[in-house]
Amino acid sequence: MSDVSNISNLRKRETKKGFIYNIKKYRQLYILLIPGIIFFLVFKYLPMIGIVIAFQEYQPWNGVKAIFTSPWIGFRNFYDFFTSGNFWEILRNSLSISFLKLLFGFPAPIILALLLNEVGKTGFKRLVQTITYLPYFLSWVIIYGILYNMFNVSYGAVNEIIKSMGGEPIAFLSEIKYFYPMVILSSIWQGVGFGTIIYLAGLTNIDQELYEAAEVDGCNRWQMTIHITIPSILPLCAVMLILTLGSLLTNDFQQLLILVGSNPITKQVGAVFETHAYEYGLVNGRFSYGTSVGLFQSFFGMILVITANRFARKIGYMGLY
């Protein structure tokens, strides 16, 4: 503990010595930082300043100067967005997708981690891990290609099986009632391996002596799971749950952009904030409007994330023994 206070004291003492002195002393380290700083200023902070066009009627044909010359219209873009009829549909879609992903997608890696934990032989375990982690590295374009091949109406593998059993082929990819299942299942298919790593790491941190003591007391594996394993990873699960709740307004927009494609039917349930900002802001060229949609989502998303993080920290501390 004293190391930490020593370091922060050292930093404070160093900082007090003066700006020029520090620049000289740590010159080389600061120089190493320069490219990164430039990157963040240009690619991250400059766009943040550009948010101002959400409050203007931005006229792009003047280039950058237009920021200073475009008329100020205050919150009218936001007002247009709220009253456009799109807003409630988008909010509904965004929250529905996030909620369904939470309901089905959140437990999946936990369960898989618990199952993998019960496998003794490391060879099989590693093989399963290797296989289930693979889809995480595939882009949504590729995953869509796979989905298309499996589920398309004419010759999709699943429809072939349905046809061979005497049924009618189902348009999985273009009907509204199948859209959310497609989104959720493909999301799980892609991401479950990744989440499992985190929970497995938590599971391997459990003290083995607890299990040994329980075995001496005559517990079977199921009792051990209920009384040792699950309570031990509950803090981790709680933290992960709260962090996931924090991104409720954020959706995997690349997935949705691809799965909806240009299909106006599925767009009714698949349009979310980011896709809306893309469509109206970039494709239709309404820069100010698109910026305001994006700003709404970033801003309230940030509030959610901060609140969730505060909450998670409280629970995290309570759960650690």
Added chain:
Amino acid sequence: MKNYTHSIGYKSFITFNYLLLTILSLITVIPILYVFSMSIRPEIDIIKFGQTLIPKNISFAAYTEIFAGNKITDAFKTTIFITVVGTVIALFMNAITAYPLSKSHLPYNRVFSFMIYFTVLFSGGLVPYFLVIKAIGLNNSIWAIILGGAIWPFNVILFRNFFSVIPPELEESAKIDGASDYTVFFRIILPLSLPVMATMTLFISVGFWNEWFSALIFLNDTKKWPLQLLLREILSTGLTSQIQQASASSQAIRPSETLKMAVVVVATIPIMCVYPFLQKYFMKGLTMGAVKG
């Protein structure tokens, strides 16, 4: 004190578990196999036999068609360029940004760290980002994709955590011998960072290989399109023509179904090849990050 491992309940659970995990693995692999199998059959077999897991006839016509023309090979070359150059630049940028931040006694360390991590919390949004890229003249250039992905805060954190556990004695003894910060970093710290580098390389290169959206919004010239974006175009024309379903002339225009799947395979092969080798670094690196984070 009966040992639970001999009970019938436990044994049947173990069997069930192995079965379930095998099924899950199959569910992961089989769709990919279907795609591959679809790509190596003659087009008419789809109409004749429908889709089966094992092709009745084998034909590499789709692949010869791919590599005969220019479009796909050009896109392939573009993607390789973006991935290789992008990964090298990103590895370098992430590492040199993370190293000073790993020195907790560096004045203003907290300021810079906050500046970087804040961007995870809040961003300017899609439209302003597009306008900035356009303003600096990178519009319609693949460098918009390469430079835009140069630094990810997640990677900086990973590097920084790794650097901070390297024993300070190494640096101290080097500095006593007169080494500068640069020497310490490039000759001592970096060579020690090879495990992290391997993990990072996997993450970053996969990220660049899969990048299609930046290309979509910035590259007007279709000749500059990376593979994933071209693939999306190929796949979506198929879907729209399915919806339209009417015109007979569309037979001549749209790419064949086996061609689509062949392009999917081509877009996936490099990842498939690299993945088994770097996979253990990936797991180690993530566990390291997960425990720390």
